[in-house]
Amino acid sequence: GVVLVFSALPQAVKQQLRARSIPFVIIDPAGDPDPDVPSVGSANWTGGLAATRHLIELGHRRIGIITGPEDMLCSLARLDGYRSAMSMAGLETAPELIRFGDFHVEGGYDRAMEMLSLPERPTAVFAGSDLQALGVLEAARVNGLRVPHDLSVVGYDDVQVARWSSPALTTVHQPLRQMAEEAAQMLLRLRTEEPSSTRLELATSLVVRKSTAPPRTD
Structure with a gap:
C-alpha cells in the first residue's frame, strides 16, 4: 500500500x-x-476562521493573511475561512493584505516584508503555516516591530518549533x-x-x- x-x-x-x-x-x-x-x-476552513476570529476578538481590524500556494486546496480553504470571519465581523477584506506564499520561512518573510512596507500596514498577520509565521516574525524584527506589541502573528500546523519561537507562537493545531x-x-x-x-x-x-x-x- x-x-x-x-x-x-x-x-x-x-x-x-x-x-x-x-x-x-x-x-x-x-x-x-x-x-x-x-x-x-x-478542517482547513474552520482553522482559518478560528485564527482570524481570534485576532478580530482581540480588536484587530486590519488583518493580513499569507496563505500557501494558490493551486492547493488547503491554501484556498484557509483563505476562505479568513474571508468568512472578516465578512461575519463586517470588516473589509483589503486585496493588498492577501498574499500567497509557499508554506516556507522565506515565503513568509518575503510576503510579510511586502505587507509591512504598505502605507497602512496590518496590525496582525495570519500565516498559513508555522514556518511562514517564523518568516513573519523575522520581517517584524527587521522592521523594528515588536511581536505582539506592534504586530500580532498567528501560524498554522502547531509544529514543535511553534512553542519555542520567540515569542511562543499562537497557532492552529492540525x-x-x-x-x-x-x-x-x-x-x-x-x-x-x-x-x-x-x-x-x-x-x-x-x-x-x-x-x-x-x-x-x-
Whole structure:
C-alpha cells in the first residue's frame, strides 16, 4: 500500500496503482481528489476562521493573511475561512493584505516584508503555516516591530518549533499524527477490502500562546 503526503494524484499514477492492485491513501491532498480517491485531511476552513476570529476578538481590524500556494486546496480553504470571519465581523477584506506564499520561512518573510512596507500596514498577520509565521516574525524584527506589541502573528500546523519561537507562537493545531494514523488504518481496511469511508476530515483547534495581543491604542 501507498500513503501519499500533501500530494496531487495524476490520473496516470492512479491507474498504475489500481492496475497493480496497490491500495493508496492521500494525506492532506493538494487538490480536490476524485470521489473514488481515499484521503485524510483536516478542517482547513474552520482553522482559518478560528485564527482570524481570534485576532478580530482581540480588536484587530486590519488583518493580513499569507496563505500557501494558490493551486492547493488547503491554501484556498484557509483563505476562505479568513474571508468568512472578516465578512461575519463586517470588516473589509483589503486585496493588498492577501498574499500567497509557499508554506516556507522565506515565503513568509518575503510576503510579510511586502505587507509591512504598505502605507497602512496590518496590525496582525495570519500565516498559513508555522514556518511562514517564523518568516513573519523575522520581517517584524527587521522592521523594528515588536511581536505582539506592534504586530500580532498567528501560524498554522502547531509544529514543535511553534512553542519555542520567540515569542511562543499562537497557532492552529492540525492533528498531523492522527491524520497519519487514520490514513494507515484506512489503507489496511482497503487491503482487506473492508467497507471504508473514502474521505475523512479531522478537527483543528486554536492554540493561544504569546504572539497575539490587542492592537496598540497609542
